[in-house]
Amino acid sequence: MTTPSGATARSGAATAAPEGESLLSLNNVEVIYDDVILVLRGLSLEVPKGQIVALLGSNGAGKSTTLKAVSGLLPSEHGEVTDGTIVFDGQDITRMDAAQRVRQGMSLCMEGRHVFEHLTIAENLVAGAYTSKHSAEDLDLVYGYFPKLADLRNRVAGYCSGGEQQMLAIGRALMARPTLLMLDEPSLGLAPLLVEEIFGYIRRLNEERGLTVLVIEQNAQVALDVAHHGYIMEQGRIVLEGPARELQENPDVKEFYLGLGEEGGRKSYRDVKHYKRRKRWL
Structure with a gap:
């Protein structure tokens, strides 16, 4: 099923993956x-090598x-x-432990940043390289992308601003030399200019280093601005997917995620009484 913009609505059947070799x-x-609590319900998605993929959805999706x-x-929760299966770089990692996945090339920036507040910025970065021996080149790479961190390298992380901590969280993830960087709500709690x-930085890392990125966001506009491909989740399923530019023009996405509906103002499905459009997805 195809929505007016060309994005693909999901109704349980497999659909075409985004272009490119899948990482x-x-x-x-x-x-x-x-x-007992079923959260993901047959979820399928692809993240191609060298692309930025955005996964969007409301709270609880x-x-x-x-x-x-x-x-x-x-397992920790x-x-x-x-x-189902999770395949990374051609290998089934469904049952692999978290530390081994990092060694395979994954890095995750968790929601809320979770920096080590009692350590300095430099010490936080070194801690990010625990799975591999770090080098001066690794630090230089991080400081090159985030010069503010270089200026503040001896500051205790707990005294840094939210934006500085988010930069630190991304920089710490880069210290593990990932091929896939995953970001959970990087815009959370940040002012609009800091979000941009x-x-x-995410766009630059992708364009200049070919870093593959999977970003989870509620701020659909900023995520789709940098992404190549987007997926939208509802109730543990992918309900809509397509090239990011097509999703930005999709009337459903405009109304429910970009706040550009005819009546104005950002909406959520829980606040909407008429489900005509949504029924095309589910």
Whole structure:
């Protein structure tokens, strides 16, 4: 099924993946917490090498659970993948532990940044290289992209601003030399100008270093501005996908995620009484 803009609505059947060789592939993944709470319901998506893919959705859609499934963090929250497969760089990693996934080339910036507040910026960066021996070149790379971190390298991270901590979280992830960088709500709690700055760094890392990025965001506009391909989640499923530019022009996305509907103002599905458009997806 195709929406007016050309983006593809998902109704359970497999659809065409974004162009390019896949680095990460989720195939009909089901996730359950505490043996009873079903969160992901047959979720499938592709992240091609060298692209930025945005995963969008409202609170409770299952976005963060998706990242935890990919990064291997579900067991720490009594969750598990009960069906489907996760393939990274041609290898099935569904049952691989989190540390091994980092060694395979994954890095995750968690929601809320989670820097080591009692350590300096420089010490935080060194901690990010725990799976491999870091070098001066690794630090130079981070400081080159984030010169503010170089200026503040001896400052204790707990005294840094939210924007500086987000830069630090990304820089710390880069210290592990990832081939896939995953970001969970990098715009959270940041002023609009800082959000643009952070996503500018993400774009540069992709364009200049070919870094593959999977970004989870509620700020659909800024995510789609830098992404090549986008997926939209509802209730643990992918309900809409397509090239980022087509999603930006899709009337459903405009109304429910970009706040550009005819009546104006950002909406959520819970606030909408008429589901005519949404029924095309589900």
